[in-house]
Amino acid sequence: MSDDLEMLGEIVEEFVVEAEELVEKLDGDFVTLEKQPEDGELLNEVFRTAHTLKGMASFLGFEQITKLAHRMEDVLNKLRRGEMAISPGMMDVLLLGLDRLRTLVEEVKEHQKDVSDVSDVVEKLQGVLEDSTASEESSEAVVNEVEDDGAETIEAEPGEDASSGETEVREEASLQEGDGEPVVVQGSEEPVAELIQSAPEEEEEEDAGDTMDVDAFSEEMAEILQDFIVETEEIIEKLDQNLVALEGRPDDLDLLNEIFRSAHTIKGTSSFLGFTQMTRLTHRAEDVLNKLRKGELSVNADRMDALLEAADAIKMLLDRIKEQNLEKVDLSHVMAMLEGTMTEQGGAPVVLEEKTSEAEPEPEKPVDKEPAARGSAKKAPEKAKSSPPKMSGKSVTDQTVRVDVDRLDNLMNWVGELSLEKNRLNRITSLFEGAEDVEELSGQLNDVNAKMAFITTELQTAVMKTRMLPVGKVFGKFPRMVRDLARDAGKQIDLRISGEETELDKSVVEEIGDPLVHLIRNAVDHGIGTPADRAQAGKPEKGTVKLWAEHQGNHIVIAIEDDGKGMDPEVLKKKAIEKGVLNEADAERMSDRDAWNLIFAPGFSTAAKVTNVSGRGVGMDVVKTNVAKLNGIIDIDSELGAGTRITIKLPLTLAIVNGLLVKVSDETYIIPLVSVMETVRPQSEQMSTINGREVIRLRDQVLPLLRFDEVYDVPRNNGHMDIPYVVVVAVADKQIGLAVDDLMGQEEVVIKTLGKYLGDMQGIAGSAILGDGRVRLIVDVADLVRMGKEE
Amino acid sequence: MAKEMMGQVGTEDASDTGEDLLQLVSFKIGEEEFGVDILFVREINRMVEITRVPKSPEYVEGVINLRGKVIPIVSLRKRMGMPEKELDKDTRIVVVELEDQLIGFVVDAVSEVLRISRNITEPPPETASGVDAEYITGIAKMDERLLILLNLNRLLSFGEREVLKEAA
The missing domain is CATH 1.20.58 (Methane Monooxygenase Hydroxylase; Chain G, domain 1)
Incomplete structure (x- = not known):
């Protein structure tokens, strides 16, 4: 089976779906039109719809549809120009034409061609055209050959209406005709129709890998491809969210339609670009969705699983396209899942049984059954799910921003x-x-x-x-994630998202995804208990995880809040001692806050069992690293038995920094304001040394103190030792005090690198040119905090 | 590869008036006179305030604002292991472009733009006076004067930069 043929098959399918939509639209519009015959806007709309349908059909060589739509268009054109007035009789003819169109589209769907003869309706329409006082009888007035389109010349029966019996006969007759030489196809379009006719239906059999013609993959294609990737990514994201939403609102027809349209769009574009695997998959998914929206199937957990699985597979395919990896992927199990849900009983034999058993929440031992139940079936998509954020770091799409x-x-x-x-x-x-x-x-x-x-x-x-993107771009994938995690763990969790419209610099948005994934997984896995546990604690069985974002001055704050068990500082300390992260003496005087921050220590995990989602002690480390990279600050607040809230404070952008100017000896430096917690004039009793290291006591905290001039080798002409100011800075979960001579105010500066030659200087994040034209260096607070720890 | 070649004074690319002529910017450090290919030189500036960069290599004086760009400044004296000298009214910053990057060199004074014939250049002697021979592409003899032709790429070679970065 050649790709050409296959492609044509896809195009026809595409046509059918669109034609169906158009006919449906016409149907509604006609009815409205009858009520509002003066509505010029609507008339234009109807005209355009008919015109589109004619155009598409003519391109594909469906000449019956073309002929009929053309004639209807003529009538509508006269109407919209005011050359005729709408009469009930005319509407009847139009509606009759529409019904015939529907039949024809149905035929195309079944047999890849339109066969039933439409001359009778065409004549009626012609009659309407020639007699502006058209009525039912008009069809008798003219029994003429239809001039243009080179229409076939079957003599029309001047019937009052196309009785069903008559039509049937006609269809059969022309069907035979169609089997031989195509009836009348305009010139060059003939081959198309022919090809379509011979396109067999067993397209699924050959699961050829997505092909990309090397020649075709020129620059132009690359551009188109990039658009495709960006758009499809967006659609998939939306699809994911909508699918999860659908589970909660299975009767929401608008939502279903939207989902259907998403799948349809992906199918169309991927088919255009020749990504046959993706096309086939979306096509199959679309079939299921179509039945759902028509009410032929109902929304149930298995179907949702299959659809979500399909969404994952599309994602995976897209990722492979991004990497220009065009090897074929085994999609048989997803296809089978979709296939299996196509009947109302919904019995895809093997896969589904597994699925259904998993669908039953088994709170007792959710973890143990994990490996068996997930098995190989889930592995591939699982991988796909976790990989996109990482890959996005280098993919082609990163170089572009879509701007409003x-x-x-x-x-x-x-x-x-x-x-x-x-x-x-x-x-x-x-x-x-x-x-x-x-x-x-x-x-x-x-x-x-x-x-x-x-x-x-x-x-x-x-x-x-x-450069700003709404953070919702990242949030979008979480409903799905939480749903899956909760289901796997036998928990009931309601994820509430707000503030998704809050905007962040593109670079920040890209970096924040991974940390949030880990934090949410953590909340689901460790925070929220099983329904049984929760019931015992007197809480509603359904746990809540809140994820919100908001602007706070020049920063953005993202928080993850759960109403789960909360974190016990004593348990954390004990665990940390066991793991050798902490010694007993330190644990004694450790504040609750510091104890909570222990979760960020590398290799620390309190999960009694290591599940496949969290508990390996890597996740929180990633959170810390990424947030530090963005100069962000993490804050934990927890109450035992009531829940935990983790707050991340981030700069709005990485290109511009609001800085605090500090003076040290004769030099001035810039400290990013986002990292500054507070500035203090320390009293001598606040200063002391622990193990030979200088510290400053601040309320209940003891912070390491770094002398700026020592860290940065600032020359001092007078060796005075007093510390006039301490700037308390924080990165991720760590805070330190920074001793400086003076505070010079704040200024918003554009960050400039020091260039390749100087490279990454330790402790320096970059430079900026201040209002006076001087270059000042920007302090890398993350580096400083690290130094403070090592010292 | 082409860039490598251009980094050396004395290749064909160095002259726009024929392959036998070299166009050089000459400057002084102490008593020595040096020349660099004019194609690398972007501009010559008076001394401006230099912002020190902590923990940078010793011969990096710091960074300056060159019309909105932040560029590093290297002391040629320190780079070539010569004793430090007070800045004075003759001190200049020679801004060169190397591998798409602007870098400024502090020199004692800029003398002139010279056109010399390639014929009068000689390969570097085994031991050039006080200057590490590897930075030198040649010596030009003109009457009483001796001009040391510098290889800027060598002076700031990538290998060296990596090492220094690690040391920093």
Whole structure:
């Protein structure tokens, strides 16, 4: 079976779906039209729909549909031009035409061609055209050959209506005709129709890998491909969310339709690009969805599993396309799952039995049955699920940002303003030469200056906004994740997400995904107990995990909150001592907060059992590392028996930093404000040394103290030892005090690298040019905190 | 490969007026006179305030703001192991472009732009006076003057940079 044929098969399928939609749309619109015959907008709409249908059918050589749609279009065209008025008789004819269209589309669906003859309706429509007072009788008026389209010349019976019996005969007759030479197909389109006819249906048999023609994979293709990847990723994400939502609202027809459309779009685009495996898979999923939305099947857990599995497989395929890995993937089990759900009994023999047993929550031993139940069937998609965030680090799509046009307009607007002011500045400058009234001019200059300052700020914001993405892009995958995790663990969990519209720089959004995955997994796995446990603790059986994001000044805060068991500082300490992370003496005087932070220690895990989701002690380490990389701060708050809240504070962007300027001897440095917890003027009794290391006591905390000048080898001409100011900085879960000479205020600066030559200097995150034109270095707080720990 | 070649004074690329002419920017450090291929030189600036970069190699003076760009400044004196000298009104920063990066060199004074014939250049002697021979591509003899032709890529070779970065 050649790919061409296969492709055509797909195109026809595509056509059928779209034609069905169009016919449905016409149906509704016609009815409305009858009630509102004066509605010009609606008339135009209807005309366009008919026109689209005609165009598509003609392209594929479905000439009966073309002919009929064409004639209907003619009538509609006259109507919308006001050359005719709508009458009930006319509507009847139109509706009759529509019914015939539906039949024809049905035929295409079944036999890949439209066979039933439509001359009778065409004539009626013709009659309507020629007699603006058209009525049912009009069809008798003209029994003429239909001129254009080179229509076949079967004499039409001037029947009042197309009685079913008559139609049937006709269909048969033309069916035979169709089997031989195609009836009348316009010129070059003939082969298409022919090919379609011969396209067999057993397309699923050959599971060829997705092919990409090397030649075709030129630059142009690469661009198209990239668009495809970006778009499909978005659709899949949405699909995932919608599918999970559907489980909660199985009767939501709008939702179902949306899901169907998503699948349909992926099918269409992937087929266009020749990714046959993806097309086939989405096609199968679409079949199931179609039956669901038509009410032929009902939404149940197995079907959802199959659909979600399919979504995962599509994701995996997409990832492979991203990597340009086009080897074929074994999709047979997903296909089988989908296939199995196609009957109302929903009995895909092997896979489903497994699934159904898993579907029953078994709170007693959720962990133990994990390996067996998941088996090989789930392995592949599982991998796919965890891989995307990592891969996205290098994929092609990372180089592009999709920007809202409004934002670009806004940007453009400010650039325009800027050049206006520049011109004004030029004018004033020229006036200065030989000017008498310098005072007047300096006033103007001040004005321009103020305006320029304002515009550049706005400009900066506008440019920054083009890099902003809603954090919902990351949140989107969590409902699905929580659903799966909860099901696997036999828990009931309600995930509530809010603030998903909060925006963050693209680079931050990309980095924050992994940490959130781990934190949510942690909340589900360790935080929320089994229904039985929860009932015993007097809580509702269904646990709640809240995930929210919000702006707080120049930062964004993301929090994960559960109403689970909470964390017991004593248990954590004990565990840490066991693992050798902590010694007993330190444990004694450790605050609760520090004890909670122990979960971030590498190799630390309190899970009694290591499940496949969390408990290996790697996850929290990842959280800490990634958040530190973003200069973020993690804060834990927990109450035993009531729940845990983990808050992550992040900078809005990595390109611009709001910095605190500090002076050390004769040098000035910038400390990112996002890392600054507070600044204090320490009293001497707050300072002390523990094991020869300087520390500062701050309320209930004891923080290591670093002297800025020592860390950065700042030359001192007078060796004075007092510490006027301490800046308390934090990264991820760690805090330290930083001794400086003076605080110089704050300034928003653009981060510049030190360049390849100097490379990554320890303790320096980059540099910035301040308002006075001087270069100042930006302190790498994460490095400092690390140094503070090692010292 | 091409870049490598261009890094050395004395290749054909070095001259736009024929293969026998070299165009050099000459400058002084102490009593020695040096020359670098003019193709590498972007601009020559007076001394500006340099921001020290902690923990950078000893011969890196720091960074400056060059019209909105932050570029590193290297002391040629320190790089070549010569004694330090007070900055004065003749001190200049020679900004060169190497491997798409701007780097500034602090020199005692910039003398002139020279056109010399390739014929008068000689390969470096075994031991050049005070300067590590590996940075030198040749010596040009002009009447009374002796011009040391510098290989900038060698001076800031990547290998060396890696080592220094690790040491830092």
